[in-house]
Amino acid sequence: MSGQGVDPVSSPITGLKTQEDARQESTGASFLGAMIAVLWKDLAAEMRSREVVSAMLVFSILVIVIFNFALELDPQVRASVTSGILWVTLVFAGTLGLNRSMAIEKDRGCLDGLLLAPVDRTAIYFGKALGNWLFMLIVAAIILPLYSLLYNANLLLGGLILVILLGTVGYTAVGTLLSAMAVQARTRDILLPILLFPVVIPALIASVKASSGYLQGLEMVDIQPWLNLLIAYDAIFIAAAFMVFDFVVEE
């Protein structure tokens, strides 16, 4: 990424030579520190406002209720569509959270403040992504037992939880990066799902297939290829986001 960082002379925010130096010096420990600081900031803000998680949660429950009527969820239908419903719910709720998480940074110039901090910018990215991932997991942790209760089915399986962990990692890795792009566009409210869904479809297909494999009690041989695809997807997109995040927030 040499030569692609903020040029201290031509940058509108001038006089930051020392910041650039500090950024180069910052390594290992401070990377982790910065990441945790960003994550902590998001968690603290969420603890006080309870905006994002509650919105995602209410939305998820609404989606499940709508599916209930749209698909006439009698026990036979349910067996085959549960994993699909679960993932559609998570993915739609996820875009709400992703949009909000970047919009609050952009609205009052918080993002610029964050970027001024003398830390590696990818640390900011990973902090935000970890926060988004946690929010999605919190939502999943509530809707899984809720769905089990409402439909008298046990969704609290180890395998399914593993798939949710893996699937949401890839989803938030791409989502955080794309939401950072979407908030800087004129069409910010509508852009994120349009950008995100086509890119995330491979992970979504793998997640749905693996989840329904666990729910229907298939052999591990049938589930393993989908898990492999998910892991490959996660690795590819975490690496890609790590490499390109600098270009997304560059001013």
Added chain:
Amino acid sequence: MPAKSRVLPVLDWISLVLVLAATGMVFFYAPTEEVMGLVQKVFYFHVASAWVGMLGFGVALVAGIAYLRTANPKWDQIELAAVEVGIVYLLITIIVGSIWAKPIWNTWWTWDPRLTTATVMELVYAAYLMLRAGIEDTERRARFAAVYTILGFISVPLTFLSIRIFRTIHPVVIGSGDPTATGTFAMTPKMLQTFMFSLFVFSVLFVDLIWHRIRLGRLADTVEQLKLRLSQ
């Protein structure tokens, strides 16, 4: 104003003659397939336009990476041109494939892995155009577009591999595929020659079209600059 290259009109004529020659070869040189009959002739241009589509997205990926490394607007123009040509050719592939599928699979469309991944690929690049439309600042637009071509490119190898790793009814002509696929056939030497020639012709056509599109992009930039100068 950038002058039109002398080579470009020549290339236009070469492309036209080559496309006519390829069409002639498809109808008069290549033998008619025994089981499927005339409709199988769609195959030559179906695969050739899929190749151009994927080539376009590949060129866009390379241009996107080059833009992020150099910040030279030239690469942004190449990237946009390649994506636009790719989208059009992928759409042609899908439409032509439907025409082939109707008599052979007895349906215009089926949610087969290959058809699904190809649709997703088309949607990725449609989203790319929407991303560009949503950003006014040219430098930022170029940067975000380059990032998105890198992320979206995953749909291309996935589409290419989809018929090789999943169970599918889409035939694999090059390499070995699922033997249960419907519409598979073995190519005779004359078919193979026609097929290879179609690939070559469409590649020439791709170069010609992308060249025109890059030139159009440059002209549009020049017009923008002239407008700016007028308003000052």
